[in-house]
Amino acid sequence: MRVLIVEDDKDLNRQLEQAFADAGYAVDKAFDGEEGHFLGDTEPYDAVVLDIGLPKADGISVLEKWRRAGRTMPVLILTARDRWNDKVAGIDAGADDYVTKPFHVEEVLARVRALIRRAAGHASSLLVCGPIEFDTRTSKVTVAGSAVKLTSHELRLLGYLMHHQDKVLSRTELTEHLYDQDFDRDSNTIEVFIGRLRKKLGTDCIETVRGLGYRLQSSVPAQD
Numbered sequence: 001m002r003v004l005i006v007e008d009d010k011d012l013n014r015q016l017e018q019a020f021a022d023a024g025y026a027v028d029k030a031f032d033g034e035e036g037h038f039l040g041d042t043e044p045y046d047a048v049v050l051d052i053g054l055p056k057a058d059g060i061s062v063l064e065k066w067r068r069a070g071r072t073m074p075v076l077i078l079t080a081r082d083r084w085n086d087k088v089a090g091i092d093a094g095a096d097d098y099v100t101k102p103f104h105v106e107e108v109l110a111r112v113r114a115l116i117r118r119a120a121g122h123a124s125s126l127l128v129c130g131p132i133e134f135d136t137r138t139s140k141v142t143v144a145g146s147a148v149k150l151t152s153h154e155l156r157l158l159g160y161l162m163h164h165q166d167k168v169l170s171r172t173e174l175t176e177h178l179y180d181q182d183f184d185r186d187s188n189t190i191e192v193f194i195g196r197l198r199k200k201l202g203t204d205c206i207e208t209v210r211g212l213g214y215r216l217q218s219s220v221p222a223q224d
């Protein structure tokens with residue numbers, strides 16, 4: 001999962017970046033409305049945290065431009081406590097949720113987790129795929145009830161697959177949702193991580209779709 005943080009307060013931006021990185025997300029950041037708009041317009045994010053009061057272009061107009069251009073990623077806006085009208089304007093402009101400043105970073109994380117889940121069609125925070133269970137709150141993974149230990153990159157990959165189970169995901173899509181913009185991307189590494197995941201999960205539920213990518217199957221067809 002990959003998120004964008006648009007916040008001009010450097011300390012707050014760093015605090016959010018750290019919290020999302022610790023929770024296992026790939027994080028991109030912007031410090032003004034123009035830079036934020038550009039990134040949200042050109043990169044695929046699973047969610048965006050967008051401050052309203054920003055230099056160069058305010059959050060509401062950034063959001064309006066994204067939505068007009070057909071960008072549908074979930075957006076959580078950050079508003080000042082005494083600016084109730086910002087919440088209304090933000091939601092009318094296409095925001096999916098808001099958090100009022102000052103906030104606890106855990107609340108932002110929980111709301112973003114819910115937005116990502118909902119956008120992928122999941123109501124529960126526990127994602128289940130056959131014998132695999134992925135707890136989005138704790139990033140704990142079990143297979144048939146037994147805990148499986150995964151590295152942060154493996155977790156990020158499995159998390160994306162679990163959110164989008166039964167869909168064919170190209171290597172490019174997986175790469176774009178697993179790494180931040182500064183990362184030296186090589187889509188061949190996806191193959192390596194898929195191999196490790198298969199081994200650690202011990203089930204053959206990750207199907208290779210030749211020439212297209214990978215699919216996490218919620219029900220593995222019985223072998224003849």
Ligand code: CA
Nearest residue numbers: 008051053054
């Ligand atoms: Ca601000």
